[in-house]
Amino acid sequence: MTTKLFGEPIARREDARLIVGKGRYLDDIGHGALGVAFVRSPHANARILDIDVSAAVEVAGVHAIYSYEDLDGAMAQPLPVLIPHPSLTAPRTGYPLANGSVSHVGEPIVMVVADDRYLAEDAAERIVVDYEFRTPVVGVEAAERADSAVHEDIPDNVAARLVQEFGDVDAALLQAPHTVSFTQTIERSASMPLEGKGVHARWDAVDESLRVYTSTQTSTSVRAAIATKLDLSLDRVEVIAPDVGGGFGVKIVHPWPEELLIPWAAIRLGREVKWAEDRREHFVSSAHERGQLQRITAGYDDEGRLLALDAHILHDHGAYTPYGIVVPIITSTQLLGPYRLANYRCQVDSVYTNTVIVTPYRGAGRPQGCFAMERTMDRVADDLGLDRAAVREINLIRADEFPWDNHLIFQDGRPLIYDSGDYPSMLDKLRDLVGWEGFEARRSAAAADGRWLGIGMALYVEGTGVGPYEGGHVQVLPSGKVLVSTGLTSQGQGHETAFAQIVAEELGVPIEDIEVHTGDTRRFAYAVGTFASRAAVMSGNAVALAARAVREKALRIAAEVLEVDAADLDIVDGVVGVRGDPGAVLPLSSVAVLSNPLRYAFDEASRAATQFARFASDDQPPVADDDEPGLEGRDYYSPVRSTFASGAHAVIVEVDPGTCAVTIEKYAVVHDCGRLINPRIVEGQIHGGVAQGVGGALYEVMAYDETGQLQNASFMDFLMPYVSEVPQRIDIGHQETPSPLNPLGIKGAGEAGVIPGSAAIAAALEDALGIRITSMPLGPSQIYDLIRAAQDGTAEMTLNSARRSQEEST
Amino acid sequence: MKPPAFGYAAPRSVEEALAVLADLGHDGKVLAGGQSLIPLLSMRLTAPHTLVDINRIPGLADVTVAEDGSVIVGALVRHAELLAHAQAFEALPLLRRATSNVAHATVRNRGTTCGSVAHADPSGEMTAILAITGGSVQIAAAGRRTRDVGAREFFLGPLESCLGPGELAVSVRFGAPAPRSGSAFLELARRQGDYAMCGVAVTVTLDDSAEVTTVRAAYLSVGPVPDVHDLTAPVAGQRYSTADWRAAGELAASLVEPEGDLHASADYRRRLVSVLTERALPLAAADAVARTQVAA
Structure with a gap:
């Protein structure tokens, strides 16, 4: 029997490192990098008439000042609408740097690169932008009235009108013994991780490769976005999420303008460039959520059985829709809660306002749906x-x-x-x-x-574990160390512990031998990301499947060596043994050595393993057709639904x-x-x-x-x-x-x-x-x-x- | 949020500091605990030419209980030190009652009591305590004798004191409590350690037969400067245990003119003045009984 680990309340393995200051967050990286500051819009709705940088270029230590006119190729195009939806009929996104107009306070207009952030801020202060003001739209009711527009070509301010419906609400309400109608509101809030966003980029001109560190919830997708927008081959871009000081949703949005601009500038300048968001920037240029006005009518019988529910929700989407209408979709579906309901209609009007964009924050529309139903x-x-x-x-x-x-x-x-x-x-x-x-x-x-x-x-x-997939890789090294890798990122969830518990139990190894890596595209290139309460379900199952593959291979190799049936073998504390025969054992580290026919005897483990070495038959290759060297396994988990x-x-x-x-x-x-x-x-x-x-x-x-x-x-x-x-x-x-x-x-x-x-x-x-x-x-x-x-x-x-x-x- | 470049001086004596400050005039800004100044610098809301860091000056970090029972707090005494000072607490319990409400431990470990007074924030606990104890600020300047300025003259408006260019507040003196008096301090903040939406420091003086003779109160966050209000009238001559404290609270509410902000409307602040006063006064009266020989 292997020591039971799955389900045990063991202490988090990552905490000691993080608590004593051995974490490595974005701003711990690249102390010699150039610093960046942005000129951000002080106005909620305005046309940009002129940008005067003449006083700023004179600041000593300034390397570059960029505005929209400097952007080229795909960088000059609008940022992507990541998740299109048929109901999102009027999507809008901003540009990496504002293109002629701004739609919320905090929108980036000019990027200053200097020796350090202090000088960059000095220069940014000296940049003068001329604006022509337009009437700002603030609050969902103002957006609905549409006396003025956030985007001139969307006069009704409606980004999306999403209707979710089953049964016959109107008829059921008419027939219901009782009805109640009310209106309620829930305020905006924000993810507000203790560590803001941040990006560090380094271009290797000889290798023609880019390494980017970013405080993100999805390094693989940031990588794809950078490669696309900067016209680089995917294999020339690596993206790493270092220790991330909280995400809560805001860091699943990608690419943030800065995630493109920092690498773009690093390539142009041939220098390491870094930007670490400060708190004031985070408030006005990241993302918020929650804000809704809900008009609800419910029909019910004498015992309180809900017969019909009609909800009309105004959802404050802020200035742009880069993340689509995920929040309205979740509100309108998860509103149902644990209840049976035969007649339901929920219309969400997702409206533009001249405020910071609205994207998922922990809960992602569910707190609002729960508020409506409860x-x-x-x-x-x-x-x-x-x-x-x-x-x-x-x-x-x-x-x-x-x-x-x-x-x-x-x-x-x-x-x-x-x-x-x-x-x-x-x-x-x-x-x-x-x-x-x-x-x-x-x-x-x-x-x-x-x-x-x-x-x-x-x-x-709560719908959790949305697909489409995550993968896991488990490798036993000849040292006995077990490397576990998955592509999604960690922001404090305890993945180093939970994934290790799963692998320890599946593989039968001590948890101390396991090392977990996440969010590094060099180690695992296919991933979706950490959001929607999906990491444990998705990567947890993926690493379990990968560990099962490793176990199967280890038992096959050990069965050959020990000349027993694999079905009689078990792995306990990192040692393969024959059930009922305490003498017949083979450490997993030896199996790892045996798994690779190239067996230079660098060390004791390799020398020890050679005593088990058998020559393959003369008419078989050292690595069989359906095999590969090494004791490792890779698998993906892809759920049919949440x-x-x-x-x-x-x-x-x-x-x-x-x-x-x-x-x-x-x-x-x-x-x-x-x-x-x-x-x-x-x-x-x-x-x-x-x-x-x-x-x-x-x-x-x-x-x-x-x-x-x-x-x-x-x-x-x-x-x-x-x-x-x-x-x-x-x-x-x-x-x-x-x-x-x-x-x-x-x-x-x-x-x-x-x-x-x-x-x-x-x-x-x-x-x-x-x-x-x-x-x-x-x-x-x-x-x-x-x-x-x-x-x-x-x-x-x-x-x-x-x-x-x-x-x-x- | 990075400050612009600034000059830095670190004088080693009060005389040197005063000379530097005199030289700099309007361009100098004193740095002690930095708990207000550094954020203001980082947000570029202030951009002094030169910071005059007084942290290396010996002799400014003492808490002294004078013979008359007043407590003198040097410019480099941290809130945490004052909070832990047994003699100061014994002489003037209101000091600890208020100081324990100053922000959080990390701020109290660095922030100075004197600096808090010099910052003249009407939301600050120590400004109200200086006012209600009839305290004063000792202000030095080059080529001049140190002057002693009472709270009423010291505080001119929100974040505005009478400290002029070239001047340094070397200490603050909190006045001794009156005989047969007791005190209490209450505040309500949105979150523990935040600036109070409203706070009150009260003193109640009783006569030998435990009847109320004087009631005074000073408030946080309800006016531009910490005024001291006399609330004696509704309770004068009443026994401490049955005095009409509610009437005193209502009187207080009629005397203040609070303003509203994001966290508390003006009306709500007025309500807090009334409620907190009504709750603080019996505590202060009980304190007077406990601390003195008044016949309970």
Whole structure:
């Protein structure tokens, strides 16, 4: 028996290195490189009339100043629309450097290359750009009114109109015993990784090859983009993601203008060039997400069964659509959650605004979809005077109904079919974990003491592990070291640990012998990337398949040497042995030596292996026709469609009636991502996700003013929660319903924690205040406004709050 | 976010520093803890010609409790040092109560209390403490005797003090508490360690029979400078344990004129003034009882 590693909560192997400062992030690379600064648009919507660089060229140490006119070939073309879609009828992208106009504050116009970043900024400050102002469009309602346009040739500001539909919504709403209609909004936020983007490029003029380091979630695709845009042969370009200080979605977008411009300048100047984004740049020139306005109508019966749901969503897409309409697609499909629904229509109008582009941020449209569905459930319960958990329960898909076909097409272009799950059991666990049943008594006791408590819950289903594929390579070296490589990148997910656990278990080797490499196109050239909660499912299964190939080959070679049947062999702790015969053993390192017929005896291992060497028969080549030298395996995992994880969060909040400050008293999570590779890593993912969910629910806004200026573009005013704002304790219950779709039975876990945050916390605040919550996030100042509005009679109270006061008065 | 080039001087004595500052006039900027200045430099919001780094000057890092009970804090004393200073806490508990709310540990380890006062940020804890304790700033300049400027004269507006070109704040003096008085400090920030949306430092003085004689309060983040408000009227002569603190809070709310920002509207700030005052005053009164021989 091999020591069990799959499923064990072992400590992350990468942490020690990263914590003691031995990580190698982008800005740790290339200290001698030239520095870059950009002149970025200070205006949200303007035509560029003139660019005067005369004062800047005089700054000592400046090497080059580039604007659009300097770009050539494909570089002068618009940036690609990565993921076209039939509903994306008016796609727009910017240029690497602005071509005559700018559509958001922060858009790059001029690139300055100097001895260092300090001098580059000195020069950038001296560049004068003349603008002709146009009226900026800020906010989805302004975009919908279309009094002015973001792009002159798209007068209605609509990039895409996506309709997802099944059943007959109009008829079902007409026949429904009850209906409710409401409008709600959810604010913008952003991925906001601690390390911003960054690119370093080095051109080898003799070799005619380019090496690029970039802080990305997809090195293979950046490589392809650079080769295409810079007209280089793919084999002359290598792209490496070094240690990456967080991504959360923003670094899956590619190519960023800087990912093209830095290598382009490095080739032109024949010098190493580096740009490391600063925080101010990140706020105004990377990407945001979340912002939606949702108009919802639901029909339901007396028991709270949802009969029809009609959602019209305005999605703020920012100035451009380089990443297509992935976020609207996900919102409109994942809105359905764990519930059965016969009649559904969701129209998402994806509108342009003169703001930073909108691309996936952890959750990627799911928090908004969850907000729509879960707040609908709360409305239904409130209207009927039913328990909110009971209304959810009656609508849940039952455990024996999988696979469950939702009759829609998911983000991967495949049918939205839930593969497995047990939602009723999940809800039961959640109720126990948070103390749902006894809460009303607690709440009213606290209220009698002048303390305002509230409870809320939200459930979700998350499509994870989207294709098309990932690959894995496993190689046993003659030293016994096991190299594992996969092409997707790592930004803190714990891949060095999780992939090693999988290979250790599959191959039967000690985890200490395993070294995992990711995100390096020199090691693995075919990959998709790390996003959509897909790394564990995709590369996890790929490295498992590769390890199985290695195991099979190792057993075949050992069987020949030990003259036994391969079926009688096992690998334990890196040694091949015959079951029931403790004497007959062969270390995997020796098998690795034997796997290569060229066997110069460089070392002891090779010399030892030669004692097993047998001459192949005289009429067979040393490497058989169907074989190759070396003990290695490569395989790909390509799923037929996504696998669907699920979860349920519940939260208890307390609102201070005096200061309106919100405290999270309890946060409970039940989570199902199929078989767990490493529960500790999954819990870490949940903790981080909950932290971001709390941020989105209580703290984070992108405060654009009416001119399109971001008012809070710094960590002083954009309020990500500190550790002091995240619940001290998060109670987690795991449920494991294996996925039938992949060999390991696993589902993704990366985004889960963030999805239900705003929905659950909105519900809890609504419960605590008795005031209808239609907009998130809420800070104490907004809660104070709500309370005053309630006192003035201008706020909408929940029906439940009226029921409670009636009960108290009787 | 890289600063433009700047000159740098590192004088080794106060005299040398004053000479350098006198030479530089408007072109000089004192660097102590750098917790506000360095970000401003990096964001190119300020571009002084020369930084005068006073960190190498001996004798500026002392906390002294004077005979009258006031606490004198040298220009290089870090918040963390003041926070940990037992005698200072004993003499003036309000110092620690406020200092523990200054940002986070990393900022307190570098940032100086004196620099925080000199920065004259009305959101700063130490500005309010200087004001309510009737403290002062000791200002030196070349060829002149050190002058002692009271808080009311020192703070001119947001981020604006009376420190002129060539001048150096060598220390700040926090005034001793009145006999039979107690203090409290409360603030509410969006996140722990952020600039407060509103904060209040209060002192309550009782007479021998534990009746209220004086109530004073100074606020953070509710006005251009840290004014000290007298809130005695609604509670004068009332027993500390049953005084109408709510009325004092409401009076405070009627006296302040806060402004709104991204994080808190003006109305909400006014509400916080009222609520935090009402909550702080009984704590201060209880502190007065605990610290002195007042008959509870």
